Structures are given as structure tokens and as C-alpha cells.
Amino acid sequence: MFHINENYQKMPGSYLFADIGRKVREFSAANPDKEVIRLGIGDVTLPLAPAVVKEMSQAAEDMGTPEGFKGYPDYEGYEFLRRAIKENDFDPRGVEVGLDEIFVNDGAKSDSADLGEIFSKDCKVAVCDPVYPVYVNSHALAGRAGDYLPEKGEWSNLIYMPCTEANGFVPDLPGETPDLIYLCYPNNPTGGAITREALQRWVDYALKNKACILYDAAYEAYITDPSLPHTIYECEGAKECAIELRSFSKNAGFTGVRLGYSVVPKELKCGDVSLNTLWMKHQEFTFNGVSYPVQRAGAAVYSPEGKDQTAAQVAYYLKNAKAIKEGLEAAGYTVYGAENSPYAWLKVPAGMTSWQFFDKLLTEAAVVGTPGSGFGPHGEGFFRLTGFGTYKNTLAAIERIQKM
Amino acid sequence: MFHINENYQKMPGSYLFADIGRKVREFSAANPDKEVIRLGIGDVTLPLAPAVVKEMSQAAEDMGTPEGFKGYPDYEGYEFLRRAIKENDFDPRGVEVGLDEIFVNDGAKSDSADLGEIFSKDCKVAVCDPVYPVYVNSHALAGRAGDYLPEKGEWSNLIYMPCTEANGFVPDLPGETPDLIYLCYPNNPTGGAITREALQRWVDYALKNKACILYDAAYEAYITDPSLPHTIYECEGAKECAIELRSFSKNAGFTGVRLGYSVVPKELKCGDVSLNTLWMKHQEFTFNGVSYPVQRAGAAVYSPEGKDQTAAQVAYYLKNAKAIKEGLEAAGYTVYGAENSPYAWLKVPAGMTSWQFFDKLLTEAAVVGTPGSGFGPHGEGFFRLTGFGTYKNTLAAIERIQKM
16 A cells, blocks of 8 residues: 655645745635736746747757757757856856756756755755745655744754844854755845855855755846855855756746756765766656757857847846835835845834735735745745836836835 | 765666667767667657647747746646647546646656655555666665665565566566556557556556556557557546656657656545645645746647647657568567557577677667666566667668678
8 A cells, every 4th residue: 555755744835936826816816806916926027038039949940850850858958058058157257167067957946856866865954044945845855854843934854044134144154063055145035145255154164064055046147246156166165065056047037948057066075976976867867858949048048149138137127126125115114135136025014924914915005925934934024025027017016015 | 964865876877778878979989980770769750740840939939029928837737738638638538637637747757757756765666577767766766676686687675577478568466565556558668558458457456455556658649459548547446546647759759848747636545635736736846847838839739730740750650660570570580569669679689688689789780779678677688679760760770680
């Protein structure tokens, strides 16, 4: 008689953004006259850049010809895309990443969830709090998180690293030594950034404790401060202790196209075993590569036209984020982030929980945001709004909130 | 200090098809004058059908417009595709599958590997021998397979169900009772088919023992015998005991496009818990859906033109398989399969191992096939050739083998 993975029964709810989606659908069904503005799920709204569309469409056409047809892709991604990644995302920053250290995936969420599989079951995991839920959920399902403690809103076996106003949303080094450390900068959800010096301290800490950092740099395109690091490999020694996750979702609007990549350095080892070798095996054993037209679309992001067009998209979303920050500050809110990030992280009015503020915003202003507590206990009291809407809707949402 | 998943160290080699790829690359590099014909990896060669190309290209164009842009896809796949699947793959066979029982994925290999994650770690797994390696590998990495025993070529904790000439490549019910049972028909690699009566026996067995069948029907489009079942849900009670895996790779040539789906019925339960609910959670927690243009391409397979065009592709590959079978039989080989399957399964000459035959075929005829032992101990003595080459190359390969 078969049994299920009991860790599923421990999960306190569904996936945060699925929950929000359901709540919004219910509200819309009950209030068909209200035009809901969605600034909750971090989904983009601008159409794909012309250079990307042209290439993806051409790749589809090529697949219809004997000369242009492509069968099974390489497990690690086509070389043309890995080369474009290397030459644009790393070489110009003086960072050496080998073509065989880049693994193309169908979006960073997949690897965020799957990278845990190459680690031992007894690894102790440290996460920022608040945090992108996928890291926590995947370790909870794999049994590394222990039990969910509803009264604390925490898992019994995770190390939570609070990111608060007091520490500028960059956690202090943890008291208990972790084996795996998740960091994400520019941060989702707080919108905070990390300096090179602060990141170097984490790298030094990981090297000293033989921990592995999983560095989520999905939002690096939003960095406006030239002093901030774009990749963890700008820090000395990072290739010996860090995996980096990247996404095409936010810099090029690929949320519906599905493309990302991970860097797993050869120097990153457990004893004699390189994690690069393990991850290559993981991809061979469980994955069959990414759609060819999608990879061609990804390469087009790095063409001269693609770079200009996607940079303009990022600038547009940053303008939205800035408008949210300034508009809400004018209405008396305290707002963080929104400078090197598309996310504004605002303090909810005193006396309310973040889910209460979610409900208030939805019912009174028909604006959807994300309650901070959905990202972890220290997210309570905060609320995330994204700059990924249209400019028009963003201004309308700000106005509605100001009148609330 | 972090440690790795030690199950990776137990793996006896790399992924079979990655190994073959490397061997062929080495041979080609050493023999640049020899034109290698690849009938090994089950990869298709015909260009995508015009109806598919048109739709994928149009979807890419749509993504470049404000009206047509799509962000994050539904975790379970767009309803337009799930509806086309339901109305074409199940309704006409009198099989009731709900839209919410269909989960679109980025190719059946992903779900073949991942479905194990919703089951308990102590589930006992039964696989056919020989078998598509992904099922075994994924459970080995998850720790369910025990230890690899090199002298036997087996894992210590799996139940192997021999598929032999004697049983017509349909296994007998196992002596030890399994919790999870993998069946694949039409079969990869033997090319064998299963009758409705034989499949019903497996369903009855699973119901009686509360086992779950994972039924891989990736090759159902190749069924030519009208009496054979196209889906396990043609069997009574199957929705209470079986998950079905489907792929667009072989019926529509999507190996490079990456699309498949799984059916997880609501009636399939462990106690009160429906596996359908668990799998939906799995997809929400760890996956972000399939590329929109890829899903549009998938829907085009079910259009009137798409059906005609892809049926012609399947007929082409079946013609190749038949030519291999007849050509090799004329040369004195015993050949199975190749009737309801694109795969010919031939006996290697007496006194040779299947890897020896692989080397002989590669060096003497520059033809690539797949050694049967790569699929499991009972694959030894057999060799897989695929009908997925071009007709011209297939005839050339047959001629070369005949002269060998």
C-alpha cells in the first residue's frame, strides 16, 4: 500500500501567490464593476521587446524547416545562450564564469526549488525572514524544515535571519551555524540592496564555516547604485562557496516565456566532489533542457537592440516603483525599497496585520498587494507593492490608496 | 559544513543517453570522414508541422503586443490546452478526465522524475526490466532504490519485473508486492504493446494491493492495432489507482519544444488525501508553468491541420521502423517491436554483449543504436534501433548493417 510524502500535510497553506490569486478572483466575481489593479504577484505587464519577439518567432519558423529543426536540447542549455550570458553578465564585471558552469533552466523558480536535491537531507538551512517562499517550501517538502509551528509562523528546523528596519534589511550573521544560506539581493520582498562589503562578509563567513550560499540575483537589472555588486562572484572566494540564480523574468519580462539560469562553480566542492558535476548529473537525470525558441528568445535579450529595449522596460518599472514610494510617502506611509528594486516595502498602519491591510486595500481601493507576513514572521507589519504594473494603473492605485 | 546527497555517489554512471552522446562525439572526432547515422537516442528528425509552427510563431508575435502579452502561466497549464487534450485524447475514447485532472509540463521526463516526490520515502518501487532509465534514476537519487549492485546491474531495493521474449515483453505480476508500479506501453525500449485485458489485470492488481501505477503512454500515437488501449483509463477502476504520463515529443516532434502532461485523477487517494491535490501543490510550490508560445504550439497539434500533419509524421516514423524490422530480419536478425511502436528491439548476435554490439555497429557501420543493457539487466542481449531517423538514413543504416 502506497503512502504519501507526509511533509505535504505539514504545509500551512497553498503557495502564497496562488492564495492571493484565489482571493482576487473571488473578489472580482463578487464585485464585477470594480476594476482591480494588481500590484501583488511580481508579474510584469509590458509586452516582450521587439528584438525578443522577432527571434522567438524566427526560431519557431526555423523549427519548421529541415535545416533549422532542433530536437532534444543540451541539458545545460545551448552554447549560444550560455556564451551570451558569460560575455554579458560576467565578463564585463571582471568575473570569470566558465561556459560549463552555466545551467540554463525554465525559470529560476524551478532551480530555487530543485537545487536542494543535491544536498544531504540533514543540511541545516538558513533563510532571510521575510523571504521568497519557494526556498522554504522546497526544503519543507524535502523534510529539512522540521515541523511548522503555527503559533510562531515558523518551521522548527530552519534558521531564520530577521531582515528588519534596524539592520537595513540585511541580516546579521546567524548565531547557529547553517550549512545552506539563502540570500537574495536586490531583495524580494523588502526591496533592499546589499553592499559589496556586506556581501563579502557573508562569503567570508560561508568559507570559514564551509557553508554554501544560494544567491538569488533575479533582480540585479534593477540596481541603480553603481557601487552595488551585480553578482556574488564580484566577492573574493565566492566561487568556492556560492551558487547564483538568475532569471529572465524581471529584466526582460519573461514571466510567461520561462527562462533562467544557475551558475554552479567547479571550485564549489564538498570534499572531492564538485557541485558542478552533481548538478550536471541532476539535469541529465531529471530534466531535458529548455525549449529551443525560448533559448533563442533569451539570446536576443543580449543583442544590441535587445539590451536597449529591455533596459527601457526596467527603467519603466523603476519609474513606477519610485512613483509608489513617493506617492505613499506623501500619504504618510513609511516606504522602503523601490530604488534598486521594483519592490516598495511599506509599513502597514499601526494596529493592523498585513493580511488585514491586504483585505482593506482590496475592498476599499481594489488594489492587490502582497502581505508581508506571507513572506515570513518578520514580514508582519509590512506590505509589498510592485512596480510591474502599467504606469497608468500605478498612478491610479497610488491615488486610490491616498484617498483611503 | 554542508554535505551532498550521497545517493549521487551511488549512481553507476551518467545518464544513458548522455553517455551515448559522448561516445558518438568521440568517434566522430576521431573519424571525421565517416557519416554517422543516429538511431540511438529516441530523438525525432522531421521539422515541426506547419500548423504548429504557425501557431507558435503567432503566439510569439502576440506576446509583443499589449493585448496579447501573457505573464506567469497557470501552474497546471492554460485551460485552452487542457481542454484540447481532454476533448481529443480522452472524450473520444469514452474516458472521463476532468480539466482539473490534467497537468501540463515541460516534457514527460520532468514529471517522470518528479512524481516520486509526492510519495513516501519508504514506498517500494517496481519497474519493468528493461526500462526507461529516468524512473529508476529518480528513485535512486531520492534514496528509494537502495544500493547499486554492480555485479547484478541492479539496485538492492527495487522490484525488477523482467520483460522477456517468453512473456512477450509484458511482465508477470511481481512476487513481492510493490507500492508504486511503472508501466510503459507501447513500451520503451522493447517496442512491445499491451492488450486491454493484460492492462486490466494490472489495474485489478493495483486496486487489490492499493498500489499506484505510473503509466507512461508517451508512445500511444504509434498504436496501429485497433484493439489496443490508448490510455490506462480505458480500464475499469484505473482512475482510482493510476497516474498517466503523456508527451508531445513523439506524436508531434516536440523533443526540442518541450511539452507533455500528466493526468492525476481525483479518485486516486491515500486515505482521505487525493493525489490530485498533492500534485497541484507540488506544481504551485516548485514550478511556474510552461511557456505560453509552447502551450499554443501544443494546442495546434489538436487543430484539424495539426492532426493531419502530425499523423503523417507518425506514419513516416512507423514506416522507418517497419523497414528496420524487415531489413534486419532479412539479414538474419530476430527483431521485436516496430509495429505499434517506433522502436525495433533486436537480439544481438550470440556471444556478444549489447555494449559490444554498440561498439561494433558504431565502428563498422557508423550506426548508433542503444545497448539493451543500458535499460536494465534483462535488456542484455538486445539492442534498440529507432524509426525516428530520416527514411533515407534509415535505409542507408539497414544496408550498412546488412553488409556488416
